Amino acid sequence: MDIRTVLVVDDEPDIRIVADLSLRAIGGWQTTLVASGAEALAAIAARRPDLVILDVMMPEMDGPQTLAHIQADPGLKGLPVIFLTAKAQTRDIERFLALGAAGVLSKPFDPMQLPGQVRAITDALGEPQ
């Protein structure tokens, strides 16, 4: 699938900054950055991105809860969501995939590699139905 815009959701400003540069400079994508699940839902409602990169552990609405809200909206069907987590054990990966995430990326990540990893996940998705 073709990616042009990516929404990054993470409550840690340092992660937002480095992910932003990585996705723009190396991935060549446009980015929107938000710090919480609620802001993410508002940003998606304002303008639907091609992809969401979602932190798992956030205060108030966490990653899986945010994903559930996205999935509950029929208008957002097919919007791929990739989890970003510092605890990527096999068990968690399975759990996140079972929730319907397109993929799971672990923190720390290498900013040089991040866009490649994202692309590998979206390539495997094929064309959205």
Place this chain on the structure above:
Amino acid sequence: MSPEPATPSLLIVDDDDSFRAAVRTTMQALGWRVTEAASAGEARSSLALAVPDIVLVDGMLPDANGRELIAEMRAAGCPAEPIYLSAHFRDIQTLRSLNTELGVQVVLSKPIDLVELGVRLSGALQGHRGAGPADSSQLAPLDPFAELRTAYREQLLAHLTSLATLLQAAASPGGDPAPAIASAHRLRGTAGTYGYFHASQLAGQAEELLLDMTGGVPRDPALLGAHATSLRELRSRLLAEPEPITAVAAPIRQATRVLALLPDRSTREELFRSAHERMLEVDFAATEDEAMQLSQGRVHDCALVSLDLPAPDDAFRAVRRLRSLPGGADLRVAGISAIDDVTLRLGCARERLDLFEVAPIGGLRFIEIVRRLELMGQTQARVLVIEDDAAFLQRASACLRSRDMEVSTLQDPTRCLDALDQFEPDLVLLDIVMPVLSGFDVCRLIRASARWRELPIIVISARLGPEVRIATFQSGADDYVAKPIVEAELIARVSQRVQRSRQAQAQRERDALTNLLLRRPFSERGQERLSMARRQGMAVSVAMIDVDHFKQVNDVHGHLVGDQVLAVLAQVLDQRTRAEDVCARWGGEEFAVVLSNTGPDQARVVLDRVREELLGLTFHGEDGAPFHVSFSGGIACAPIDGATLAEVLKTADDRLFQAKQAGRNRIVT
């Protein structure tokens, strides 16, 4: 029409007549004009008459030292390029100061191979006359994250202090661990992303420790205090070190997950037993559909697929389907066949199966096959790129990283041995033309260290005439790649070398039964860990472990069961220690472990966990009788108990004896 380039000229300043003659002959044969001086005085007169392109200055002259002569030339504004000839190859400090204080770009060490001399002087001439390497005009952008990384550094220092404080608060009675957990969790993810991996690792350990506590493991203030100290130590090291050697995060080590697609029920049952004994996670399937179901949302690292399913084509189709699943593209597959047949082998190769094995594959062979697949699956080759040209460094790293390789880069070749110890690469990619130490020198330096004698080295050079190639191989390199690099070629050369060298290394260094290191490689790596810790001012713990009453296990339950006990203990040890720790089968039923950056208290916690875990496992003798196994251990710590590995091991061994005397099944520190 561009003018003919002037004849290159060289002044040799050295009091050794035969050395001057050798250099003169070599360089004249390459078309250079050569003049000679046997002392600093003669050199001054010669330079007053004519200034050559290059002045080759010996470090020790009868009337001055070479450094003084070069300083004089610099002070007088002499435009000739000085090259320093050194007799002390290892004295990196002097060489570095020559570079930083006097701007000396090239240092040659005696004895020097004359072919190499020609190559080096021609290179220096190019640099001097301003014709840089062929590809330096195509400047790729510099590391786009360098600025962010530097800016983050200040914050990191503050985060480390605050996490240490929070850890101490959590350690006090009634202290709340939640703020420390949140802080550790954040730091774990963020610091590593900015290239500060040690900080990320320490934070990760702290987080897990705190989570254990909230999960009911009794809180141990000493351990938390020790962690807080490590964080503060790291902070002061970061303050002292100008820049961390950047490396990509090491992935979390996980147990290998195996899929076995085998229609034969008795084979499945047999493998189920041996997998269970070795604590391997294996999913068994009898049919293709079952295998597909088991692979939904679950990533397997490797698979064993029967080729009698019932026909080979069915097996190949199953493999293609498994590999088309998300995350399955890199699935390593061994084809298991009832018969050995060339057509079948060829079919497997065409379908990109990684191994062809002939049944039966019970017991140990099954484990061996899984290990070989594991080894191939380690696609994350670790490559250290040593190159002073930042633009090239950037391009080569990006190219290798695009293939999932972990890349660490180093611009200052004089720090190469430290970088090797820290990053432990599978391969070194090395530029020939660098200031102070050339690629040839770095090659020799690496080959002179016992630990890195076998490390694959690939040299990169813009000029690859026969002379350069010969000098490359003579200095100890394994292969070369021409600049400008063809990316696919670089990737192919690097990945093939890494894979084969890993296989050879595993066979050479590891014990077949336990897959742990043998004594010699253990001693080498253990000593390296100790040396590194000493430089960093950190503690290292060393443990000796001995299975209790092992002779009885063998006598009562049989040798095969005894072997199984050793293999299981090895596996628990391996899984409960970190990638930077070193585990070995010391001999018989004795094991040795080196725990990096770990004090005796932390080491004791780690080993007690292993001991309890082993004790909790039920083994079965050949007659089916259930039994349990314990071990005793002694822990010693560098630098408190000794400076060398041998000394610390000796103390650990004495304490192991005390543990046995005190009734076994315990750890003595």
